Each structure stands twice: as structure tokens, then as C-alpha cells.
Amino acid sequence: MLMVFLQQALNGIILGCIYALIALGLSLIFGILEVANFAHGEFYMLGAFMALFSMSGLGVSFFPALLIAMIGMGIIGALIERAVFRPIVGKPLINSMLLSFGLSTALANLALLLFGADPQKIESGLADYHLRFFGLHLTAERLMVLVVSVALVILLAWFIQSTRTGKAMRAVSQDRVAAQLAGINVSRIYTITFAISGALAAAAGTMVGAMFFVSPEMGFSVVLKCFIIIALGGFGKIRGVIVAAVMIGLAESLGGGFISYAYKDAYPFLLLVLLFMLKPQGLTGGSGR
Amino acid sequence: MRGKGILRSVLCVAAMLSLGCAAWAALPDGNVRVGVVMPTSGTLAYDGGLTLNGVKMAVDEINAAGGVSGHKVELFIEDSAGVPATAVAAMEKLVGMQKVVAVIGDFGSSGTLAMMDVAKRSQTPLITPISLAPKITELGNIWTFRGCDSSEMIAKSFTKWAVAEKKLDKWAFIGVNTDYGRGSVDAFSKKVKDLGGEVVYTEYFQQGETDYYPIITKLKASSANALCMLGETVDLSRVVSQFHEMGLQEKITIMDPTSGTFNPKFLELAKAKANGIIGASRFVASIKTPKAEKFVADYQKRYNIPPEKYAQAGYDVAHMVAMAVKNADSTDTAKVREALAKIEYEGPQGKAHFDAKNQLQIGEYIIVVKDGKFEIVAGPIMAE
Numbered sequence: 062m063l064m065v066f067l068q069q070a071l072n073g074i075i076l077g078c079i080y081a082l083i084a085l086g087l088s089l090i091f092g093i094l095e096v097a098n099f100a101h102g103e104f105y106m107l108g109a110f111m112a113l114f115s116m117s118g119l120g121v122s123f124f125p126a127l128l129i130a131m132i133g134m135g136i137i138g139a140l141i142e143r144a145v146f147r148p149i150v151g152k153p154l155i156n157s158m159l160l161s162f163g164l165s166t167a168l169a170n171l172a173l174l175l176f177g178a179d180p181q182k183i184e185s186g187l188a189d190y191h192l193r194f195f196g197l198h199l200t201a202e203r204l205m206v207l208v209v210s211v212a213l214v215i216l217l218a219w220f221i222q223s224t225r226t227g228k229a230m231r232a233v234s235q236d237r238v239a240a241q242l243a244g245i246n247v248s249r250i251y252t253i254t255f256a257i258s259g260a261l262a263a264a265a266g267t268m269v270g271a272m273f274f275v276s277p278e279m280g281f282s283v284v285l286k287c288f289i290i291i292a293l294g295g296f297g298k299i300r301g302v303i304v305a306a307v308m309i310g311l312a313e314s315l316g317g318g319f320i321s322y323a324y325k326d327a328y329p330f331l332l333l334v335l336l337f338m339l340k341p342q343g344l345t346g347g348s349g350r
Numbered sequence: 351m352r353g354k355g356i357l358r359s360v361l362c363v364a365a366m367l368s369l370g371c372a373a374w375a376a377l378p379d380g381n382v383r384v385g386v387v388m389p390t391s392g393t394l395a396y397d398g399g400l401t402l403n404g405v406k407m408a409v410d411e412i413n414a415a416g417g418v419s420g421h422k423v424e425l426f427i428e429d430s431a432g433v434p435a436t437a438v439a440a441m442e443k444l445v446g447m448q449k450v451v452a453v454i455g456d457f458g459s460s461g462t463l464a465m466m467d468v469a470k471r472s473q474t475p476l477i478t479p480i481s482l483a484p485k486i487t488e489l490g491n492i493w494t495f496r497g498c499d500s501s502e503m504i505a506k507s508f509t510k511w512a513v514a515e516k517k518l519d520k521w522a523f524i525g526v527n528t529d530y531g532r533g534s535v536d537a538f539s540k541k542v543k544d545l546g547g548e549v550v551y552t553e554y555f556q557q558g559e560t561d562y563y564p565i566i567t568k569l570k571a572s573s574a575n576a577l578c579m580l581g582e583t584v585d586l587s588r589v590v591s592q593f594h595e596m597g598l599q600e601k602i603t604i605m606d607p608t609s610g611t612f613n614p615k616f617l618e619l620a621k622a623k624a625n626g627i628i629g630a631s632r633f634v635a636s637i638k639t640p641k642a643e644k645f646v647a648d649y650q651k652r653y654n655i656p657p658e659k660y661a662q663a664g665y666d667v668a669h670m671v672a673m674a675v676k677n678a679d680s681t682d683t684a685k686v687r688e689a690l691a692k693i694e695y696e697g698p699q700g701k702a703h704f705d706a707k708n709q710l711q712i713g714e715y716i717i718v719v720k721d722g723k724f725e726i727v728a729g730p731i732m733a734e
Contacts, residue, residue: 065571072563180584182619191597198570200595273560273588274619317564323527323554325564 064196069318077310078210082265084287086258088302092234093254096157102280103168108134108263109270123185127267131260138259139252172277180274206268381424385444387455389432398457404664418676430456434464441465445472451681459483469493475687479663487709495708497667506733507714508607508630509541522551522574526581534580562592576603587619594623630714633662633699645698666697
């Protein structure tokens, strides 16, 4: 029983790492631009397709494809920010919600039109290597997902904490006008934020495409889950979001394994309701990060 | 003059129906009119099209061989779109306007169930080539026939082989959370227990689910030696990959008795991991009987794909209807119904006849996936 529990917990943590990558991007956009990007799931979906096509079209192997997808979605993210979101920064939240819902539908249907509805698989070539330790079971593919996501999250945290651009991003998220007065190019920060978020989503999408499948509708359910995560973890807070993402992964995995798998998608929402009842100020509490 | 002729024949038909159809032997002039209701649009269009392929091929064969006692068979095809209401409208049109002798259809069980009332009211034989729901032949509607196996028959035949013969006695179920999934799990569980087996684990998932690790992890910890999957192509391909990722293929035999995975898309998604999946099917293209080999060769030549059980069902059912009209020697629907109930048919699938509930009695082949091919390991196994 203990082994089953530990195995379920391990599965949940890996799932949580994927959620963290997507939710962090969403949270950055929310914190810095103050827009809700419901099209974020489509960034993740397009990133996965980009990796799939670079593997099938260009013949590159998995890791270069992951990199191509991240760079490609970084550029597309920046372009979308410039063309779609820039004009509504500073407007009420409802504007960005409606706009991004529309963008999400448009991108998902465009993908459906261009790529077809059939799910496809990214072959990382790692799924057939099995690791066993202390009675736990892990494929090399899942280990890769764990390592890559943790590395990306650490990289992001370092970037935001220690680089000049990262500090500027934090400044903009605290006070846009003051940052502008201090000589920060706010528009540039917006573009960088979208590029980073797009790249993180693409990395998550590629890894999910390897573990599961790539399909045009893969983005929508994920984005809702990630909004729960940033609501749980606190909008714009990196550590809170990571903790919340892992919690949601664990809730799905343990709830699915020990209560009932058929109602798996309900557990994250249940967790959110409980949190609002018991700790309305959020996981990491009050202000600050 | 012509108007008078039509009036007379209408009166004749009416008289025949009202008199319970007296001794009017010999087929009337004109074609034998047969209706078909199949989904040719919507999500089932591809599968419905396969059945229609079989029906059309059978009719062309019959007509090329001189028709039914010299009368050509004429098909009237209507689209059910996989929607019960549309299926009913299509059936009404066929019996009301086209005056067909029998209707072949529908594909999905819910469509067939909806059309059964029209069959009874209009006293027209309805024969479904595909619908699996046991209920169809349990309702006591004498006008409805099932020209294929039911999910209950599959369960009986399959468990007979797996539990009694192969000693796979500890079953785990992973089923889609729908009527089909839950219904099938119940049917199979009962049969497994009847044969002295045990059900050690049952879990359901939502359609379109991606991550099955929570289920597979528990499965690994269970004492199961057989996993029975009930679901559709894409979902099951994920179950199978994750089953292999967890390294369970040595310990547990993986089974798909309702053959949701036995198609090219699944083989493409699961690749080598599909190897070793055991299923049941009333027909596969590798059956080695003269009738089956001829059917497979002709079908392959005509459509450039190998036939599977949907095409075979359409082919067989069309032949059965023609045979019933021939035996009845009449286009009177009541006589055709009687003849159909008594039919002794032999097709690519094997010998078949209807029981008292109008359920076709046929055997199941046990098949296994091996390097992208479906090989027969046993069968045909009869349900009784």
C-alpha cells in the first residue's frame, strides 16, 4: 500500500511539474500585463505541434525539437502580444478575458483545420527505458520531464531574481507608472514576458505530446486547470504557483488512485473551494512574494 | 389507364395486408425493393460507409447472378447521421413512400432501438447488421432481427475461452464512463464470476482522458492476471502505452473483447505495443474458409481495403434479406419476416440462423494482434 501511495505521489509530482510550467507563464502575464490570457492553452498546443512537425518535417531528434518549439513559440508569443494584447493593456480585465477567449477559439480551430483532429504522438524514444528504484517505477521519458521542468523553473526563477531584465519585470509588475518613470521600457518588458510564457508553454506541450498526445483541443482543459493553480498559488507569485501546481498534480493522482478515477477532474476544483473556505488569502498568504 | 393500374395494385396490397395475406405466391413484377438506413454523415460516417460497402457488393452479386428468382434487388439508401430521430424519419420514408420489403439498419444501437417501433407499426422486417445492445432482441419485437452478435454473446464466448480455457481468472476492468462502458463491464463481470473467475479491480475513465497512471499504478498493485479494456481507439491507445511504460506486459494479459482497438488507427498510435492484445470478433479477413476467402478477395478488389466485421455484416445481412424474399416467394412483408426467421444461411462468417428472439446464432473468433496483423487463435466459439 505504501508503495502504491509513493508511486501515485511520484506520478502526481511529474504531472504537477508540467502544470507549473504552463501556470507560471500564465501567472507572469497576469502579474505584469494584468491581462488574463485564456489562449495560453493554445500556446501550449501550438508548441507541441511545432515540436511534432520539426521532428517529422526536419527530421531532428527530440531535444532539438523541444528547443525549436520553445524558440518558435517565444517569437509567436511576442508577436501575439504586440498585435493583440498591447492595445488593451490597462483596460478592465473583462476586455482581455473576452479577447483571449476569442483568440483561443480561433487558434484551436485553425489548428483543427490545418492539422486535423486525429491525435498524434511525439516519439521521444525514451519511453522504453525503465528505471526501478526502491520499488518505484519510472520511465526515462518521465524522468526527463521531471528534470527539464525543474531546470526550466530554476532558470526562470534565477532570471527574474537576478538579471537586469528580470528585475525590470518585477518593477513593472509592482508599479507600471513608476517603472516607466525610472526609465524602464515597459513595452519591451511586455514582449519579453509573452515570449518567456510562450516558450515555457511550448516546452510543456512538447513533453506532454511525448507522454500522451498532441491534438488541437489539448489546450482548453489545461488552461482552466492553470487558472485554478494561479488562484490557489496567488496571482503573479512564483513560489506559490509552483506549490499549487504540485498540489493539483498530487490531488489528481492520489484522488484518482485512491478515491475514484472517474471523477478525477473534480478534485482540483474541490481543492480550490476548500482553500477559499479555509484560507481565503491564498496558499502563501497576504501580500509580497 | 396507368392511374387505374396503380390504384389496382395499391388496392391489392391493402387487401393483402388486411386479409393477413392469403395464398398469393410468386413475386410480383418489378424490382425487389430493399431499404437501408446507415449513417453516411456525422461521426459514424466512416464505419457506416464500410457496412454500406458490404450491402452494395452483396446486391451487385445477387443481381449479376440473375437477381431473386429473376427480379433485380433495388436499394433505397437513407442517411441516419447516427441520430435516432433522423433514423426514424428515414425508416418512415422507406416504408411509407418507397414501400420496401425490409429495412437494413441502423448502425448505432440507439438508432435501431428507435426504428423498432416503426418496424412493428408498419409490419416491415428490420434487420440491424451492427447494433450490439442486448436489449434490441430482448424486447419481444418480432419484426426486428439482429444479423450480428450482441455484446452479451461476445461476453459469453469470450469468457468461455479466457476464463475456462486460458485460466485467466483474475480480471481487472478499465472502462469508459458511459452506458456502453459500464454496461459491458457489468455483463463481463457477471460472466467471469459465473465461470468461477474473480474481478479484482474495476475503474472508469472519462472519454478523452490522457493520464492513466493512477489506474495503471493500482492495477500493478492488484493481483490481476488479465486486463479487460472497454473503450474507443484513442483512449485505449493511451491505456496500452502507459500499461507498457509501467512494465505490466509480462504479468498481465491485455484483452479488448469488444474490439475497440482492432483498427489501423490504433495500430498506428500504439505500434509494437499493440502486440499481444487479445480480442473477439465474429469476422476477420484472415478466416480460411472458401466463402470467406472469396469474399475477402472480391471486397479487396472492389474497394482496395481488406474487409472487417462492419463490411461483412452489411454483406451477410443483404444476402439474408434476398434469401428470405426468395424463400417466401413473395414481397409481402409478413411472409418475408416469417422466411427470415427460418433462414439457414452460410456466409463468409460461417453458418448462421436466428433463434426464437430473432437473434443470429453465430460463433466468435478469438484474435490476437501480432505485428500489425490480426491472427486467429481460436474459434469460432458459440455463446451457448
